[in-house]
Amino acid sequence: MKTFKLASASAIALAAASFAGSAQAEELTLCWAAWDPANALVELSKEFEAQSGHTMSFEFIPWPNFADRMLNELNSGGKLCDLLIGDSQWIGGGAENGHYVKLNDFFDAEGISMSDFADATVYAYSTWPKGSENYYALPAMGDANGWFYRKDWFARDDIRAAFLEATGRELGEPQTQKEMLEIAQFFQGREIDGQTVYGAAIFTERGSEGITMGVTSALYPWGFKYENTPGSYDMEGAVNSAEAVEALEFYKEFYETATPPGYTNSYMGESLDAFKSGQVAMAMNWFAFFPGLYADPNTGGDKIDFFVNPPQNQAGSTLGGQGISVVAYSDKQDAALEYIKWFAQPDVQQKWWDLGGYSAHKAVLESPDFVDSAPFAGDFLEAMGAVQDFWQEPAYAELLLAMQKRIHDYVVADQGTAQEALDKLIEDWTETFEDEGKL
Amino acid sequence: MSDTPLNRAASATPPSVARKIRGLSDRAIAWIFVGPTIFLLLAINIFPLIWTINLSFTNFRANRPNREVEYVGLRNYERILNDSDIWLNMQATAHFLFWTIFFQVLIGFTLAYLINKKFKGNDLWTTIIVLPMMLSPAVVGNFWKFLYQPQIGLFNYIVAFFTGKEPSSFEMLGSVDLAPWSIVIVDTWMWTPFVMLICLAGLRSIPDYIYEAAEVDRASKLRQFFTITIPMILPFLMLAVLFRGIENFKMFDLVVQLTGRGPGSTTELTSINLKREAFEKWRTGYASAYAIILFVTVFGLASIYVKALNKVKER
Numbered sequence: 001m002k003t004f005k006l007a008s009a010s011a012i013a014l015a016a017a018s019f020a021g022s023a024q025a026e027e028l029t030l031c032w033a034a035w036d037p038a039n040a041l042v043e044l045s046k047e048f049e050a051q052s053g054h055t056m057s058f059e060f061i062p063w064p065n066f067a068d069r070m071l072n073e074l075n076s077g078g079k080l081c082d083l084l085i086g087d088s089q090w091i092g093g094g095a096e097n098g099h100y101v102k103l104n105d106f107f108d109a110e111g112i113s114m115s116d117f118a119d120a121t122v123y124a125y126s127t128w129p130k131g132s133e134n135y136y137a138l139p140a141m142g143d144a145n146g147w148f149y150r151k152d153w154f155a156r157d158d159i160r161a162a163f164l165e166a167t168g169r170e171l172g173e174p175q176t177q178k179e180m181l182e183i184a185q186f187f188q189g190r191e192i193d194g195q196t197v198y199g200a201a202i203f204t205e206r207g208s209e210g211i212t213m214g215v216t217s218a219l220y221p222w223g224f225k226y227e228n229t230p231g232s233y234d235m236e237g238a239v240n241s242a243e244a245v246e247a248l249e250f251y252k253e254f255y256e257t258a259t260p261p262g263y264t265n266s267y268m269g270e271s272l273d274a275f276k277s278g279q280v281a282m283a284m285n286w287f288a289f290f291p292g293l294y295a296d297p298n299t300g301g302d303k304i305d306f307f308v309n310p311p312q313n314q315a316g317s318t319l320g321g322q323g324i325s326v327v328a329y330s331d332k333q334d335a336a337l338e339y340i341k342w343f344a345q346p347d348v349q350q351k352w353w354d355l356g357g358y359s360a361h362k363a364v365l366e367s368p369d370f371v372d373s374a375p376f377a378g379d380f381l382e383a384m385g386a387v388q389d390f391w392q393e394p395a396y397a398e399l400l401l402a403m404q405k406r407i408h409d410y411v412v413a414d415q416g417t418a419q420e421a422l423d424k425l426i427e428d429w430t431e432t433f434e435d436e437g438k439l
Numbered sequence: 440m441s442d443t444p445l446n447r448a449a450s451a452t453p454p455s456v457a458r459k460i461r462g463l464s465d466r467a468i469a470w471i472f473v474g475p476t477i478f479l480l481l482a483i484n485i486f487p488l489i490w491t492i493n494l495s496f497t498n499f500r501a502n503r504p505n506r507e508v509e510y511v512g513l514r515n516y517e518r519i520l521n522d523s524d525i526w527l528n529m530q531a532t533a534h535f536l537f538w539t540i541f542f543q544v545l546i547g548f549t550l551a552y553l554i555n556k557k558f559k560g561n562d563l564w565t566t567i568i569v570l571p572m573m574l575s576p577a578v579v580g581n582f583w584k585f586l587y588q589p590q591i592g593l594f595n596y597i598v599a600f601f602t603g604k605e606p607s608s609f610e611m612l613g614s615v616d617l618a619p620w621s622i623v624i625v626d627t628w629m630w631t632p633f634v635m636l637i638c639l640a641g642l643r644s645i646p647d648y649i650y651e652a653a654e655v656d657r658a659s660k661l662r663q664f665f666t667i668t669i670p671m672i673l674p675f676l677m678l679a680v681l682f683r684g685i686e687n688f689k690m691f692d693l694v695v696q697l698t699g700r701g702p703g704s705t706t707e708l709t710s711i712n713l714k715r716e717a718f719e720k721w722r723t724g725y726a727s728a729y730a731i732i733l734f735v736t737v738f739g740l741a742s743i744y745v746k747a748l749n750k751v752k753e754r
Contacts, residue, residue: 068718068719071502072718075501075721093502097503097505206700206701206702207695207699207700261589261607261613262588262589262610262612262613263613264612264613264702265612265613265698265701394503397719397721398720398721398722405704408702408703408704409703409704410703412613412701412702413615413701413703414615415615415703435498435722
């Protein structure tokens with residue numbers, strides 16, 4: 001009888017324990033773009049699964065459809081994603097439309113301090129309204145638009161001599177935007193090892209955000225501003241300033257004189273393909289891809305090196321990267337918050353960087369070993385010190401599409417002048433802000 | 440009572456049901472049959488249309504359900520009709536429509552005329568010719584993108600072979616002048632077989648005795664072509680034009696895959712622009728007005744065209 005009682009008690013305890021376990025264990029879905037860092041995150045998240053008992057599933061969307069797919073998901077109140085690593089520009093819409101959970105109370109309760117993360121990333125990825133202390137995301141992936149080049153070509157004596165003869169200076173990493181164009185033009189159409197190569201791969205994509213991300217990499221170093229006074233939506237004289245016009249003309253010249261033929265609708269994938277196939281001497285792309293590029297057996301290793309987007313009138317890089325948010329429509333918000341708590345830990349952030357993700361945690365970035373931990377680590381730090389982002393307004397998609405159209409019409413389709421393109425852009429943006437009731 | 444299926448069904452009907460049906464008028468029974476169809480039509484077509492008209496006078500945005508919706512009168516319509524970019528989209532659409540239909544009818548009819556002759560391998564050639572229209576537009580768009588590639592694309596090499604130009608000296612998808620033609624070429628390649636099949640059906644419906652009578656009257660082949668073939672196939676040709684016109688007016692997938700609506704906005708057709716306004720910018724009220732304008736345009740043109748088609752058929 002005693003044995004029976006003991007067995008019964010054990011069975012009940014076991015059943016209760018397994019019930020408790022199954023009640024807490026959730027299957028969380030994390031949504032992000034399909035790219036190299038996403039694979040690193042899958043690897044990293046295995047540790048979270050082991051520690052928490054939750055299981056993770058991932059929904060990775062190709063970049064060209066990422067915004068479309070995810071914003072539709074949020075706008076329709078979809079429950080697909082419990083956690084979303086959304087683009088920095090979505091933060092305004094995510095906050096104002098109630099798509100993202102406000103994280104302030106959670107951060108306070110769990111002792112997560114935003115001062116532990118790089119200031120630029122907190123400002124860009126987490127806060128709305130900008131500069132306030134309302135947090136809707138934890139900085140997850142620092143990123144900026146940078147450059148990489150064929151170090152082996154730059155080191156060749158014949159090429160160096162030809163460059164010196166053509167330009168009167170030594171071939172090396174460009175110190176200004178104009179130097180970069182000069183180098184790209186030098187390589188354009190040049191024969192190297194029996195193959196015709198071209199200057200550089202830049203962003204010209206029309207459908208999503210490509211050409212805007214590319215052209216702002218020229219606009220920001222020239223001193224481009226969205227508004228005369230932040231928050232005023234006063235764009236006349238800022239968006240179409242003389243510097244902005246000059247930068248836009250520069251980007252058009254770059255496109256026309258230093259890119260491969262047929263390079264009319266190219267973004268991240270095309271830039272990587274052009275470089276890896278040995279077609280171009282230089283290419284712009286997000287730092288997120290740099291670990292993969294360095295590891296490439298054909299064009300990585302000793303053959304590649306990296307540089308930050310060169311300054312012109314000032315330093316300036318286009319901001320990429322994302323914060324991780326809890327989706328307000330998720331039924332598993334507690335488990336999702338657990339994930340954020342785990343992800344915010346300094347040791348997890350270090351592993352994140354080691355696996356190929358770009359941590360924004362100061363414990364990682366300010367570590368004495370960081371700069372030497374990868375050939376692009378120092379450039380990444382430098383870039384993040386001078387990043388600028390596109391509008392982060394709730395109407396961001398409308399603002400972005402207007403810029404895509406005006407810039408592509410001018411740069412690729414050769415319609416009108418730079419001044420006209422920027423003037424029309426102000427008209428489009430003014431209409432949007434009027435509709436939004438902000439003007 | 441004869442043993443027909445109808446009588447068997449009548450005798451199998453339970454008396455209570457039969458009594459109920461006998462109590463209904465013919466008109467009521469007719470309504471019972473057409474009622475569900477009318478209900479579905481109202482729910483799926485008419486109600487959304489009325490709702491869209493209603494939305495077209497507002498500033499509604501589907502991605503901001505909590506925002507107050509204001510009636511803005513005709514402002515959306517004014518903005519659209521005064522927007523020079525939209526008129527450029529209309530022009531691009533008209534260019535695409537006119538030239539695709541022109542080439543498809545011309546080549547489709549010629550192919551049908553040739554295929555209609557009896558020769559060895561006729562069936563095989565027919566199958567080969569209709570292959571392109573069986574492919575997905577997304578697939579077609581992608582592989583033509585490779586064919587048009589200036590450095591490795593077969594299309595550029597073929598043109599270079601005949602013209603002596605450098606293959607990489609011109610960009611079909613990247614040039615403002617050539618991109619509109621690049622989408623015309625691909626759509627023509629894909630859909631000419633469809634027009635050919637319609638023309639073939641028309642040609643095969645012409646009775647042989649008409650040609651035999653013309654032979655007896657010593658009419659030349661050219662005369663037979665213009666006085667028998669063309670008039671008798673005209674309704675089929677007009678039908679093909681109607682089908683292709685409607686299809687190409689809403690062209691989206693092929694062009695987005697091929698050119699991404701560029702360079703600039705050169706190949707941004709109205710359907711692409713409308714999708715962008717409605718589901719990327721989320722200007723639902725504005726996009727509704729845009730849709731209504733397009734609907735009225737297509738409906739008006741199609742009505743005139745169908746009237747003309749009926750007149751041709753009556754002749």
